Amino acid sequence: MARRRLDCLLLGQAFSGLILVSLGLSFVQSNECPQLCVCEIRPWFTPQSTYREAITVDCNDLRLTRIPANLSSDTQVILLQSNYIGRTNDELEQLYNLTELDLSQNNFSNIRDVGLNNMSQLTTLHLEENQITEMPDYSLQDLSNLQELYINHNQINTISANALFGLHNLLRLHLNSNKLTTINGQWFESTPNLEILMIGENPVVGIMTSISSHWATLEAWFWLGWI
Numbered sequence: 001m002a003r004r005r006l007d008c009l010l011l012g013q014a015f016s017g018l019i020l021v022s023l024g025l026s027f028v029q030s031n032e033c034p035q036l037c038v039c040e041i042r043p044w045f046t047p048q049s050t051y052r053e054a055i056t057v058d059c060n061d062l063r064l065t066r067i068p069a070n071l072s073s074d075t076q077v078i079l080l081q082s083n084y085i086g087r088t089n090d091e092l093e094q095l096y097n098l099t100e101l102d103l104s105q106n107n108f109s110n111i112r113d114v115g116l117n118n119m120s121q122l123t124t125l126h127l128e129e130n131q132i133t134e135m136p137d138y139s140l141q142d143l144s145n146l147q148e149l150y151i152n153h154n155q156i157n158t159i160s161a162n163a164l165f166g167l168h169n170l171l172r173l174h175l176n177s178n179k180l181t182t183i184n185g186q187w188f189e190s191t192p193n194l195e196i197l198m199i200g201e202n203p204v205v206g207i208m209t210s211i212s213s214h215w216a217t218l219e220a221w222f223w224l225g226w227i
């Protein structure tokens with residue numbers, strides 16, 4: 001957490017002068033902003049570091065046990081870091097333009113309780129520092145535009161063969177600091193565009209064979225100690 005906040009801070013410092021002067025920050029605070037949250041248009045960078053602006057709902061650090069109701073349907077970024085949320089109901093269902101969802105440092109133990117249906121625009125998903133124990137088959141299959149998945153610092157001991165099915169645009173996968181004992185090459189057959197895999201700090205004892213050609217070097221990296 002501390003590191004990510006620091007990254008944001010540094011990025012903020014680097015760009016804030018420019019952004020504040022040249023664009024200003026437009027506020028869209030309205031009746032639809034959930035109590036205690038801050039709703040505004042903020043600078044947002046794509047995973048390729050392209051500058052955008054995004055309609056942002058910031059509900060970080062509010063001790064929430066559920067996702068606020070009445071989120072505006074044009075919401076693009078929802079920040080819910082450091083709350084006590086363990087499941088969602090239908091709060092995210094109408095948010096067709098959601099591009100980033102941050103549920104890091106919450107109480108999820110089952111990835112299916114995150115309610116990741118119909119999020120075809122979602123680019124970045126933060127689930128780090130929860131208590132998720134497994135990634136079942138097809139649990140992320142609706143996230144066809146997902147480019148970054150942060151699910152590090154959980155308790156994951158099982159990733160099913162088709163857990164990453166549908167993530168054909170995934171570029172970065174952070175699985176470090178979990179409880180994985182094997183790495184299965186089959187996981188990555190669904191992610192032909194993966195560029196960065198962070199899988200350190202797992203008690204890995206072996207790699208399952210049948211690694212696809214794209215990941216032919218995975219075993220070599222592992223035995224060289226790079227992952």
Ligand SMILES: *[C@@H]1O[C@H](CO)[C@@H](O)[C@H](O)[C@H]1NC(C)=O
Pocket residue numbers: 069070
């Ligand atoms: C959501 O909006 C509806 C209609 O505007 C209102 O009746 C309801 O109280 C709101 N719920 C919350 C939790 O703010």
Ligand SMILES: *[C@@H]1O[C@H](CO)[C@@H](O)[C@H](O)[C@H]1NC(C)=O
Pocket residue numbers: 073074075096097
């Ligand atoms: C979603 O984004 C598109 C393209 O920017 C826009 O036309 C549409 O109105 C947005 N939908 C909502 C519900 O805001």
Ligand SMILES: *[C@@H]1O[C@H](CO)[C@@H](O)[C@H](O)[C@H]1NC(C)=O
Pocket residue numbers: 065084086106107
């Ligand atoms: C969330 O998790 C923390 C730490 O595991 C626990 O102390 C707390 O009771 C949980 N809260 C809820 C609402 O589940």
Ligand SMILES: *[C@@H]1O[C@H](CO)[C@@H](O)[C@H](O)[C@H]1NC(C)=O
Pocket residue numbers: 093117118
């Ligand atoms: C997903 O969206 C389609 C239409 O775009 C809708 O028919 C369907 O009910 C939605 N499913 C969920 C789970 O929201």
